[in-house]
Amino acid sequence: xxxxxxxxxxxxxxxxxxxxxxxxxxxxxxxxxxxxxxxxxxxxxxxxxxxxxxxxxxxxxxxxxxxxxxxxxxxxxxxxxxxxxxxxxxxxxxxxxxxxxxxxxxxxxxxxxxxxxxxxxxxxxxxxxxxxxxxxxxxxxxxxxxxxxxxxxxxxxxxxxxxxxxxxxxxxxxxxxxxxxxxxxxxxxxxxxxxxxxxxxxxxxxxxxxxxxxxxxxxxxxxxxxxxxxxxxxxxxxxxxxxxxxxxxxxxxxxxxxxxxxxxxxxxxxxxxxxxxxxxxxxxxxxxxxxxxxxxxxxxxxxxxxxxxxxxxxxxxxxxxxxxxxxxxxxxxxxxxxxxxxxxxxxxxxxxxxxxxxxxxxxxxxxxxxxxxxxxxxxxxxxxxxxxxxxxxxxxxxxxxxxxxxxxxxxxxxxxxxxxxxxxxxxxxxxxxxxxxxxxxxxxxxxxxxxxxxxxxxxxxxxxxxxxxxxxxxxxxxxxxxxxxxxxxxxxxxxxxxxxxxxxxxxxxxxxxxxxxxxxxxxxxxxxxxxxxxxxxxxxxxxx
Amino acid sequence: xxxxxxxxxxxxxxxxxxxxxxxxxxxxxxxxxxxxxxxxxxxxxxxxxxxxxxxxxxxxxxxxxxxxxxxxxxxxxxxxxxxxxxxxxxxxxxxxxxxxxxxxxxxxxxxxxxxxxxxxxxxxxxxxxxxxxxxxxxxxxxxxxxxxxxxxxxxxxxxxxxxxxxxxxxxxxxxxxxxxxxxxxxxxxxxxxxxxxx
Ligand SMILES: Cc1cc2nc3c(=O)[nH]c(=O)nc-3n(C[C@H](O)[C@H](O)[C@H](O)COP(=O)(O)OP(=O)(O)OC[C@H]3O[C@@H](n4cnc5c(N)ncnc54)[C@H](O)[C@@H]3O)c2cc1C
Ligand code: SF4
Numbered sequence: 001x002x003x004x005x006x007x008x009x010x011x012x013x014x015x016x017x018x019x020x021x022x023x024x025x026x027x028x029x030x031x032x033x034x035x036x037x038x039x040x041x042x043x044x045x046x047x048x049x050x051x052x053x054x055x056x057x058x059x060x061x062x063x064x065x066x067x068x069x070x071x072x073x074x075x076x077x078x079x080x081x082x083x084x085x086x087x088x089x090x091x092x093x094x095x096x097x098x099x100x101x102x103x104x105x106x107x108x109x110x111x112x113x114x115x116x117x118x119x120x121x122x123x124x125x126x127x128x129x130x131x132x133x134x135x136x137x138x139x140x141x142x143x144x145x146x147x148x149x150x151x152x153x154x155x156x157x158x159x160x161x162x163x164x165x166x167x168x169x170x171x172x173x174x175x176x177x178x179x180x181x182x183x184x185x186x187x188x189x190x191x192x193x194x195x196x197x198x199x200x201x202x203x204x205x206x207x208x209x210x211x212x213x214x215x216x217x218x219x220x221x222x223x224x225x226x227x228x229x230x231x232x233x234x235x236x237x238x239x240x241x242x243x244x245x246x247x248x249x250x251x252x253x254x255x256x257x258x259x260x261x262x263x264x265x266x267x268x269x270x271x272x273x274x275x276x277x278x279x280x281x282x283x284x285x286x287x288x289x290x291x292x293x294x295x296x297x298x299x300x301x302x303x304x305x306x307x308x309x310x311x312x313x314x315x316x317x318x319x320x321x322x323x324x325x326x327x328x329x330x331x332x333x334x335x336x337x338x339x340x341x342x343x344x345x346x347x348x349x350x351x352x353x354x355x356x357x358x359x360x361x362x363x364x365x366x367x368x369x370x371x372x373x374x375x376x377x378x379x380x381x382x383x384x385x386x387x388x389x390x391x392x393x394x395x396x397x398x399x400x401x402x403x404x405x406x407x408x409x410x411x412x413x414x415x416x417x418x419x420x421x422x423x424x425x426x427x428x429x430x431x432x433x434x435x436x437x438x439x440x441x442x443x444x445x446x447x448x449x450x451x452x453x454x455x456x457x458x459x460x461x462x463x464x465x466x467x468x469x470x471x472x473x474x475x476x477x478x479x480x481x482x483x484x485x486x487x488x489x490x491x492x493x494x495x496x497x498x499x500x501x502x503x504x505x506x507x508x509x510x511x512x513x514x515x516x517x518x519x520x521x522x523x524x525x526x527x528x529x530x531x532x533x534x535x536x537x538x539x540x541x542x543x544x
Numbered sequence: 545x546x547x548x549x550x551x552x553x554x555x556x557x558x559x560x561x562x563x564x565x566x567x568x569x570x571x572x573x574x575x576x577x578x579x580x581x582x583x584x585x586x587x588x589x590x591x592x593x594x595x596x597x598x599x600x601x602x603x604x605x606x607x608x609x610x611x612x613x614x615x616x617x618x619x620x621x622x623x624x625x626x627x628x629x630x631x632x633x634x635x636x637x638x639x640x641x642x643x644x645x646x647x648x649x650x651x652x653x654x655x656x657x658x659x660x661x662x663x664x665x666x667x668x669x670x671x672x673x674x675x676x677x678x679x680x681x682x683x684x685x686x687x688x689x690x691x692x693x694x695x696x697x698x699x700x701x702x703x704x705x706x707x708x709x710x711x712x713x714x715x716x717x718x719x720x721x722x723x724x725x726x727x728x729x730x731x732x733x734x735x736x737x738x739x740x741x742x
Binding site: 047050051052053054055056057058076077078176177178179180183184204205206207214215216217218219220224226227335336337338339340341370371372373374377378380381384386387388390391392394395396398399400 | 621622623663664665668681684685688689690691693694695696697698699700703704706708709711712715716717718719720721722723724725726727728729730731732733734735736739
């Protein structure tokens with residue numbers, strides 16, 4: 001075992017959360033070593049993987065990202081790591097994420113809805129779930145910083161902003177143009193009393209930003225933006241290195257080591273040759289995402305921490321959350337036309353709020369703007385048409401079908417739990433096992449609220465056919481497994497995402513979120529990361 | 545990046561391997577280009593009822609003859625301009641799966657010629673149900689979808705040249721290929737009836 005000790009702060013994971021923190025520390029003159037489980041892969045190679053994938057597989061976001069044997073991430077049935085997540089329970093916590101340098105924002109859509117003040121006070125306002133340990137105003141400046149760091153575009157008209165309250169600063173860039181389908185959808189839902197507003201999104205709008213080019217409508221944000229107009233954390237790695245960060249790829253951290261004071265002394269990683277290495281440091285940040293972070297903590301149990309690191313509360317790996325979603329695939333008489341501009345570009349957020357939240361979940365509705373050829377071509381061909389009739393059918397099905405997605409909030413529940421499976425991966429490390437039930441709060445919403453609204457929208461669109469997904473799918477927003485709270489007995493981290501149990505261990509990101517709301521949550525993870533970074537800087541400078 | 549991914553692809557991503565093999569095996573010779581464009585002109589402009597290649601060069605490799613015949617067939621089955629390079633990849637994929645491909649092509653072409661077909665609608669109904677008709681459907685499938693089947697292990701012949709995208713090229717992006725300049729893609733809706741020419 002080799003001991004390496006060459007940085008004050010060791011950051012595990014080079015996803016958006018790890019990268020944001022690392023850069024703040026580097027800017028404050030603190031040395032940083034980043035350990036990244038996966039390989040470092042070029043954008044060109046990922047784009048090539050996408051283009052060379054069979055049409056029938058292009059909808060599987062993991063196809064462009066074949067996992068390294070030592071850093072498996074969940075894939076579709078043919079991707080080689082289909083059973084990496086061991087799933088049980090009435091609903092399936094089938095996530096996807098990417099274990100490559102740069103992490104899962106490689107294939108995120110970039111949708112960046114903030115929480116509302118109410119979203120952070122579910123217990124006090126509606127008697128359900130948990131309140132956050134601080135209020136919206138505390139988070140607000142960090143949201144603004146995160147939006148400037150990632151480059152979020154959004155509307156300047158306050159009526160079109162989310163949440164509807166004064167912003168500290170305008171968005172750094174204006175909103176992007178709508179596709180014909182988005183324009184039509186916006187008009188139609190307006191007649192029903194709903195506002196479909198431009199999404200705040202991590203995409204360069206009309207101008208370069210952050211040394212990245214302007215979006216030019218490649219409509220491929222998921223699984224990969226070919227030009228880097230969408231923020232992804234991989235775009236920051238070179239800059240971090242220029243600022244002095246050391247980034248070690250193919251380094252799978254498998255153990256967190258404590259010392260006699262129960263502080264973190266070192267972490268251990270395996271390389272692709274299955275050799276173990278030890279890395280010491282003064283302070284440690286685990287930013288391996290909402291699923292791999294709790295897994296690593298549970299894997300690292302020792303005599304002082306028999307339930308796992310940071311787990312005196314027994315809450316590590318519990319309260320696993322996401323945004324359970326249902327899709328309505330509608331066929332319309334008139335053409336809508338999606339597939340111009342980014343893949344998600346607008347949404348109805350106001351349906352996520354209301355007094356009904358004491359009874360059931362809210363929901364956010366979005367009109368997916370993916371080019372639809374890949375979804376309809378096989379079905380059109382199956383009809384056996386040829387010539388003009390075939391051309392017309394493909395064109396009709398591409399233009400006259402649309403996916404409306406209802407994404408729900410979910411409450412933290414201790415039984416929605418990640419544990420270590422007795423099955424192991426290529427390195428011999430335990431696979432994550434997750435038990436999941438979306439719960440009555442979500443099911444009731446689908447029954448009495450979200451699906452009725454969705455059907456009303458579909459009818460107003462002139463739908464001749466509506467297919468509703470039979471089960472809740474995951475939105476890939478992994479939250480809750482290292483939950484934040486003021487009480488060390490029922491939460492894992494404090495308001496800075498510092499472990500209650502180990503004062504030199506930070507666990508920032510989605511795991512800390514105490515409520516999910518309905519909107520995609522990475523911008524909240526990013527805001528929490530910046531808040532952690534400030535706390536780490538002052539702690540390292542001796543103020544803590 | 546490390547050698548792993550390359551090795552990984554070579555071992556596991558058959559599609560990718562087949563694609564690169566196809567590329568390697570099919571250097572575009574000048575003659576092929578000429579034959580290809582001849583086939584294209586015949587197919588698109590006139591869909592001539594006279595045999596496209598009355599005197600295929602005697603020295604032509606059987607692969608080339610097969611490709612030429614395949615393009616002739618494709619131009620009968622599809623009323624659009626077709627890329628000979630894509631055609632060559634589809635032909636190779638077809639030959640691997642259909643041993644009696646040459647005979648089926650002859651059969652279908654003969655029916656079209658007999659009907660003096662100008663477009664596929666003129667003769668498709670006349671192809672009797674059975675292997676030749678299934679093959680004709682498959683050829684159309686391959687050109688429109690760019691793949692050999694809807695399955696995950698399908699052979700990939702093309703992505704961006706798959707004809708499905710041509711039917712909507714006036715509005716819809718081919719994913720990963722930029723459509724316009726920064727924020728210049730606002731556009732009014734277009735009617736279904738305005739089929740792009742391709
Ligand atoms: C298809 C898809 C679309 C999405 N769209 C959106 C969206 O529109 N909006 C939104 O808000 N969110 C979206 N998300 C979610 C978003 O991608 C994640 O919330 C975000 O990437 C989480 O950031 P992170 O830094 O916590 O984790 P990640 O980005 O997952 O990064 C974690 C990093 O840690 C590394 N790591 C893991 N384990 C170890 C280990 N043991 N040792 C060392 N390193 C390790 C990983 O390799 C990875 O690089 C989407 C996700 C998917 C899959
Ligand atoms: S629309 Fe295209 S350029 Fe814009 S972010 Fe998406 S993939 Fe990138």
